[in-house]
Amino acid sequence: MSLALRDVSRTFNGTTAVRGVNLEVEPGEIIGLLGTSGCGKSTLLRAISGLDSEYDGEIEINGNVSRQIQDTASFIFQEPRLLPWLNVLDNVTFGLTGKRKDKENRAIDYLESVGLRGKESLYPRELSGGMAQRVAIARALVTSPEILLLDEPFSALDAFTKMQLQDLLLDVWKKYQSTIVMVTHDIDEAMYLCDRVVILKGQPGEVEREIRVDQERPRDRGSEYLAHLKSEILECLDLNKK
Amino acid sequence: MSLALRDVSRTFNGTTAVRGVNLEVEPGEIIGLLGTSGCGKSTLLRAISGLDSEYDGEIEINGNVSRQIQDTASFIFQEPRLLPWLNVLDNVTFGLTGKRKDKENRAIDYLESVGLRGKESLYPRELSGGMAQRVAIARALVTSPEILLLDEPFSALDAFTKMQLQDLLLDVWKKYQSTIVMVTHDIDEAMYLCDRVVILKGQPGEVEREIRVDQERPRDRGSEYLAHLKSEILECLDLNKK
Amino acid sequence: MAEQQNSTVSGYASPAQIDIKQKGKQDSSKKNKGSLLQTVLYGSIIPVALIVLWELLSRAGVVPSNQLPAPTTILEKIISLGQDGSLWGHIWITTYRVFAGFIIGTVAAIVLGAVVGFYKKAEQLFDPMIQAFRSIPSLAWVPLFILWMGIGETSKVVMIAVGVFFPVYLNIVSGILGVDRKLIEVGKMYGLNTFQLVKRIILPASLPSFLVGMRSGLGLGWMFVVAAELMGASQGLGFLLVFGQNMSSPETILASIILFAIIGKLSDWVLKQVEVRSLHWQDRLEK
Amino acid sequence: MAEQQNSTVSGYASPAQIDIKQKGKQDSSKKNKGSLLQTVLYGSIIPVALIVLWELLSRAGVVPSNQLPAPTTILEKIISLGQDGSLWGHIWITTYRVFAGFIIGTVAAIVLGAVVGFYKKAEQLFDPMIQAFRSIPSLAWVPLFILWMGIGETSKVVMIAVGVFFPVYLNIVSGILGVDRKLIEVGKMYGLNTFQLVKRIILPASLPSFLVGMRSGLGLGWMFVVAAELMGASQGLGFLLVFGQNMSSPETILASIILFAIIGKLSDWVLKQVEVRSLHWQDRLEK
Amino acid sequence: SSDSEAEGKPSKIRLDYAYYSPTSIVLKEFGWAEEAFEEEGIEVEWTLSQGSNKAIEYLNSDSVDFGSTAGAAALIAESNDVPLENVYVYSQPEWTALVTNEGSGIESIEDLKGKKVAATLGTDPYIFLVRALDSVGMTINDIELVNLQHADGGNALVNGDVDAWAGLDPHMAKHELESGTELFFRDIDLNTYGFLNVREEFAENNPEYVEKVIEVYEKARKWVLENPDEAAELLAEEADISTEVANIQLVERTILDNPVPGDAHVEAIKAAGDVLQQAGDLEEDDDVEALTNELINPEYAESVIE
């Protein structure tokens, strides 16, 4: 699904959080959002998802301008937001419809992929931070969404698990050709996953630069090209602060 | 303050989360805890802090074995855990005692350091994820604790802010000679900050290796030595999985 | 790599593991039995002490028996009621009325509470009136209910339902308002419609508040029994109480009070069990 | 670097910024006034419609006037009470009793609720008995209270306090049990003692539940007025109600019901304002 | 409390007033009791009794010294060991009767067979009903008794929820006037008089003050006898009822002739007691005659009035 933001701004009680964002996303593209803390990345994702409808400007999804909740979209929030009264399995099946057995089988597949097989019956309060985040990831991916909005999905994971889940995300992307917008603070991650990286800056946040990552997937995490791009991004982030 | 863990294990409802951890920490040392998600890092910190007293084994602080809450310790939890009914300023002054004016001045200093000056009167629900985490950091540091327990303190921050706050942490450490135990998934961070890195592994988690980082602070993030150590750690984490 | 990790993980849920878990459960159920006994024991200390003191004072003549008969006298009264068979009638009919009224009142409160908690318009329309009705004493309804519904069981059950309604309603509305926006957003993202949202997010999330409301409501249900049984009853604990007052018979009054306390406590205990069971997911501090 | 960022940040809190904020506040206060009027308007729709319907039915003779007099008749009654001066006496004394009882009941509930919510032993000792007392109807206490405290103001105020106590207590205990362990741990880490923990973490965190308890309790306070004023009162709304019943005067009964509703609603409105004001920090969904 | 005075002079005398005792209303209104006790420095405190059972509660809990009740209520209280004595009869009222709707077809007690009859258990109208049934050889089991408070019983009758009602004034008079209900069975002798009771302890410690209270009651009674219309007016105003109702209640249906407790009263109470015992409201082993004799103590009134 295609996605377009036209001059999107958001103001909270007179304070502008993000201003004048324009962005065109092709179907099946993966976009990374980078920026300092508090520059409005989450705010943008919320606007795209339709959870927040009080922004200025227009957001077009598949050619339709709307402020409704996009139910073909899935959102991994910055916090896990598990439902505390459901166990791991039920949290993952939460967004699914259909027969109980089918739902559970799908969920168990994804739990396996995020390394939580065998933890189905734990309740959220019994999970570690990273485990909770992985449940949230499984819950979002299991619905095979057409648009995926990810807000720092892998921030609480160790390097090893993180890489695994990045690959899982690419698998899902390949299978369902989802359009993905992800916020991340990990530049390596952005390099590895995204077609384009959008850098936000300032308070209120504005788009500072867009960097295209022109490399076929699967990419080599250690490639020269990516290293070069990374230093460019780092420069852009830091120098603009100086 | 010195700190020693002797054969610490913790079992939840018959499932062992972490087993047989031994660790001696010198006063003023900075220890990094690394490990896969769910291997018991947070559980260990909770045991040290005294919040959890149902572990097996012994924890000795300054020569005293106790299962009480350590009130000379400060804990930055894996989630911000701000008190939703207090604004930013009151959240930061929460742990302080003394005259209101003094408390506020101290708090404002630290808010300045974490880049949140001017946001004093916001309530937690109005903060971005990274801002909330920074408030939590300010709240913990402002009490000038003798022991600092940090559970992924900088995970939700962009690269730039993260570096700033790492330096802030080192400032505090220098000034108060705090003993610090920090959980992190960022190996660079561990290299930059810690005297020793303890690697946990498995489920139940056990200490796999301890790596000493022998370099004077302030360190150079790009140094050869650190890069070498990092690859060693990566290997240890990944190879053990293979 | 992934496979390797998974195998570690599934080893974690191996049969041996499950055994350990079940053992854990048995332990805890054994512990529960022990603690139930203990709970009952602890809970009885104060009432028993009070009753013994009261008995002693009565025997010593400090408390005149025409004002406050001794516990044994009251017990005799209850036994004599039991022997002539009327006791069970009183208890049964009152329990039935409270139960029926409780169901009706709770259902009404859920429906109205959910609507008011969810729609601003509904709140503006209905809430002010409901809040005003809330402070009308039960006795005040008696003549009106007789006028509207006659003196059959209907009016009695509805009267109790009225008592049950208000606390349940109040707690539901406030519970709904207190549900964390973050969780509601999760539901919305997964395309739940309003009804599903209420059922799958809002009700579970406001369950603690809802259950308190139910317990409060049940208590009020028992209180409203007296007003209900002023409407043409010739049986029931409320009837017994008023009859005792008309007859200036302290034994009867106190017997009915004690029966109210015991049965009320039992019914509350049932709800408390429901509460404990359905809120096990709460991340609360163990005392 | 750090300095640079700080200057950006402090630019954000420049005077201009503050101006914008204050403007925002003024706007919202204006909005509040508009919405207060709107709230009152919306809230009046149903009651006014009901009253008009009732008046019409009365005039048409469908509702027997000797049992359910028309609203205008009741209004006349209230006005005549106002003119002979007794109305204010009734209202004032009842309001005073409810207020005093409310304070006493709430304070007692806070103290006992906090202790029971916090200490397992206290819960085991006190809670069962309190729960049993909760279902004793107000009328049942009347003879006992007269016996123990005579027929002065004390017994009346205490009676109302009893009514207020239970819902407040129940909500406080459940509110305390429902406080997120995570926040309590924060308090513990900062070395708070139990008292500070209750004051600085538990009370604020359970405030929503506590406030519902207070509102529920206040409602019950108004309900208990009737029982209270059965104890030798010769003034008050509860007295007026019972007097109307004894004297077969439906106007008086309905006048007192309407006064109960109005004053009860007003007192609840005050608490609701407190609620709105003190829970502004809640991250709830805007309706 | 008032009895703690060693030499038997109370600091305060606590009287009750009740709308079913017009004499007490008059007494309170004119302040004669205050007048009489003022010179001795004794205060008078008035408490409203909303019904016989309330008056008994107040007596029992030492909240009043004198309480006005129906005779049967006093007997029941005596059987429950409430320490009270009847020292004066403030009226012989016909405050209860059997009532039915116009055209209901019920014209005699016999017609009640199998019908729904409202009454408040344990109160005078109930006793009246039982005695009325007894007088034609029926028992309470021959009708379907519906236990309702007095006011509700009247309304239930008018609404058609019940077929007949053992009514009580002023409800009965009001429905008679407004809803056209009919009193199909009346018998003043089956009513159990209005008793002024004193707490035994007070009487023991302050016998002369019991007499003084009776004196002022007598003064009020005489005034009512001389000024019945004004008394009705006064009652109407105080009790917030219409003058017509007050007139029926006070002028037509109340006799104020015989204030000294005597044989007539003893007989009435005994009869009521027997009925109550048969209905199971008094214990089997209560000796009605003994209770009645304990209850009624004419000495004070006799010494004041003759």
Ligand SMILES: Nc1ncnc2c1ncn2[C@@H]1O[C@H](COP(=O)(O)OP(=O)(O)OP(=O)(O)O)[C@@H](O)[C@H]1O
């Ligand atoms: N309260 C609890 N009840 C039951 N099990 C628990 C509880 N807390 C933690 N565990 C279990 O203990 C293990 C270790 O948890 P812990 O939070 O210490 O992990 P962690 O190393 O901090 O992981 P992460 O990096 O994901 O935060 C997990 O398997 C978790 O399921």
Ligand SMILES: Nc1ncnc2c1ncn2[C@@H]1O[C@H](COP(=O)(O)OP(=O)(O)OP(=O)(O)O)[C@@H](O)[C@H]1O
């Ligand atoms: N509900 C709200 N009310 C008021 N201000 C808000 C609200 N939500 C966000 N903001 C403000 O908007 C700005 C951007 O917030 P946002 O959550 O989008 O940041 P972010 O880019 O996601 O940061 P982070 O990386 O720290 O998560 C912040 O300054 C924040 O204070």
Ligand SMILES: [Mg+2]
């Ligand atoms: Mg964010």
Ligand SMILES: [Mg+2]
């Ligand atoms: Mg952790």
